[in-house]
Amino acid sequence: MKALLLYPRFPQSFWSYDRAMKMAGLKAVIPPLGILTVAALLPKDWEIRFYDRNVSLETESDWEWCEIVILSAMLVQKPDFQALIQNAVRLGKKVAVGGPYPTSVPQDALAAGADHLILDEGEMTVPQFLEALAQGESGGIYRSIDKPDVTTSPMPRFDLLQINAYFMMAIQFSRGCPFNCEFCDIITLYGRKPRTKEPRQALAELQALYDLGWRGSLFIVDDNFIGNQRNVKRFLRELIPWVKQHNYPFTFMTEASVNLAEDDELLELMAEARFYAVFLGIETPDQDSLHLTKKIQNTRNSLIDACRKINQAGLLIYAGFILGFDGERVGAGERIQVFVEQTGIPQPMLGILQALPNTALWNRLQKEQRLIEGIGITETGDQNTLMNFCPTRPIAEIAKEYVEGFWMLYEPSDYLRRCFQQCLSISVQNSWQQTMKLPLDKGLRVFIQLIWHQGLRHREIRGQFWRQLWIILQRKPQVLNMYLGLCLTGEHFWEYRILARERITQQLGYDPLTAILLPEQAPVLARS
Template identity: 35%
Template sequence: MARICLINPRFPTSFWGLNHGLPLLGKKANMPVLALPVLAGLTPAEHEVVLIDENVQEIDFDALEGFDIVGLTGMTVQRDRMRDILLELQARDIFVVIGGPWITVAEDWFRGLVDVMFVGEAEETWPKFLEDWSRNEWKPRYEQAEKTDMTKVPLPRYDLVPFREYAMGCIQTSRGCPFQCEFCDIIVIFGRKPRVKTAELVVAEIDAQHKLGVHVIFLVDDNFIGNKKAAKVILRAIVEWQKQHGYPLAFFTEASLDLAEDDELMQLMADAGMVAVFIGVESPDEDALRETKKYQNVRGGLIERVHKVQAAGLEVYAGMIVGFDSDDTGIFERQFEFLQRARVIGAMAGMLSAIPKTPLYDRLEAAGRLDNAAADDPRIATNVIPLLMSREEMRDGWLDLMDRLYDAENYFERFDELFIKGKLPLASAKMRWLRRHKPLAYLKNQTLTILGALGMLFRLWTDPRTKPYRPVYAKYLRKMILSGRPPRYLFQFAWKCILHTHFATMTRQMVRGESRLVNT
């Protein structure tokens, strides 16, 4: 038997980490990292497993000396903190294993600091390593020969996750994406053939998290609709679970823009209680989309398809990128105008970066247009050398774009167009079903929604950081109230204020030079 501690390192402040907004929610982190409970679920029962997410608890390095194996995972943005932890573990002569997205694409990054590395998925290699370790015959590197069969994975150890510390839960229903976007490492790590869990497995995970107090679940698939037929089966199962339990959960996910081409799929997502979807739009320019092989985004008008998804009751969050080879200094204005017209409130525009092992990385390396040291330079924050502008022009244009997007008036103009004037049919299927089948639950939902919104608004109005934005918040709060929209829209308004506080605080700090550039 081994005592095993699995660690997720602290994330740096980032746009999607919601760091500045979490205190307004009374939470410590946005969501858990699934690698920890997944690995714990793969660990034979005779071993003891402890999980540490540094985003919600400090690492006690003295206590780690009492473990036989300490495992570390991490993504690209965590690599600096990963190195710090590994140096401390090495100084204490602790047996260390490492896996996750970053080590998978950058195997040499921590050479000499780890005893065992896991490349790619680990559903087969983790149990195999534990068998080898018990015989003192472990190998320094493990990599699965085949991709994981997602229909056979065990239930993650969600009982080890302190969900009360997180703003939301998360579940992965599939791995892989059928598309070939040049900059993306998903197809490098998980492949282009989507592998999907059974609906029964997904519902079992939903049920487990619901019983542990989760109210919002992010389906963290890199493309939930990579296999549309399988996604519909899962959605129908979620609809039935929601009806059996009185629609206690809200969902959101990530999907490709071809979602707009499938009315049945969008309807099922709304019926399942899904309220938002993150879509990698990347650019309003067709030349850039073709250049990066984002062909699924060039089939028809971008704005029209975003509006179609919104009309189905799904708010669209968008990932945008500047710095493609066809981008000149006019791209920043085109990005801004697109997002305003598309009514995308939550937009993350980043500078193009090249991840090792991706086609983009290989192409730019061959062309001599990579500067990997610049990715860690707090004044540059990308390793890409753009073609039609200087790195400084790209950086300054990107900062100005983010500053404009998260100017309070611009931000809430998009909110007004989508939620007030546009009357986005948010959670309409859920509310219709509750009114018809569970009227008391409907009234309870309305009451709790109002109380939740008032609680968030109280925190916002008493937090000194929001003082510069309160006049705009008050202006649009009045418009919201006078519009007569139902209570769930007031809750959305309060949530958007919290998001704005985070985005605006972070952007303002970067623009003023008060923090390093964060390109995530």
């Protein structure tokens, strides 16, 4: 079988870092592990061509060559995903699809013309798909309520990547999360029992990336890296001698629940293994909202103290925040801004709550008849989409707080100040320790670009840029790469805040910051 594996393009979004990637001479932030794992599950005698369309595009000859097109996508990739299915149908090619988006909303893929829906986790359903093909079936939907033992999961086909086109490489150690947050679809997709690979498996994947020549930062993409603390400690204890033996070729970041701050041993192991950053789902400083959405792990201790402790362990904090929880009080956006100011978190991901398909929130709102069809995350999949349900306070109020908050959080001088504060607040254990690694051969280009754009061209911040850079060099040169990386990604956010404001304005029918109506556009807020 000749299979063309395609990963759809992302629209400009919070994590796309478009301008920053262009300045660094890169194409995308991280590679798509899901479809690379599917590639490893396909028969060895299949011919495979793979394109991450965020890096390079397939050609007409690729379409002519293939017998089947295989796609994987997340919700945010909907436009390109559907266009690819439709193009394959037009050319008479069979189409197989999988990933979080088709798994959550299979009817969209069927409506677009997909033949085979390989849903849930591929280790369970790719064999079903292959069996159907062997029996000559022209289509089918393959599902499994059972979760695979990821210790038997194959190594992703890293060899298919153009690795030097990415800002970071990626591996996965675990799937699933033990918590029960109402709005989260991770437990719907992967369950509440965290399943981990064996340490030797993860080290073999790291070795493969090392052998391919990767030197730089690496994202462990687990939705909650510390969901199974026993096994993650086993992994870290074997990772530490591996990175030391290989002369520290990678530095790591991951995602974790905020109870990371409660485990001193885990923090120490992560720092020793060269973890430099962690993404925390903080969501809101409002305790009543955290209780209502069942994010109980965030209510046990002070969130500010937790952030400070994680910084003291040597980890940069990225964090997610959400507006629009039921019962939310006026001023939630301002309280998030105050929290970010107190903790110095450089890149807060501020979003408007969406009811994701099949989550506990979705099911509750469906019973309460509060879901609204035709808008929401299944339409655009980004954080700046108006809610797809009727909230308990006016949508216009939530939208205004979102735009005001995002606009202020990413005001250039405030952003750079937080980057500076966070880098200085991070404890570095050794004078030679690297906190972040820029991709091989990209560091000098990034530095030159920043000198031009922030040190010379951008008048409002150039004095601040030079002053802060000098202090970093004098006081804590180990965090220089981290600081420069944050400065670089700031270029993306200064553009993205304008796009976020425009998107909300288009949906509201007026600019929430100025209350100026758009010409010839009826507001969508009549329902509220």
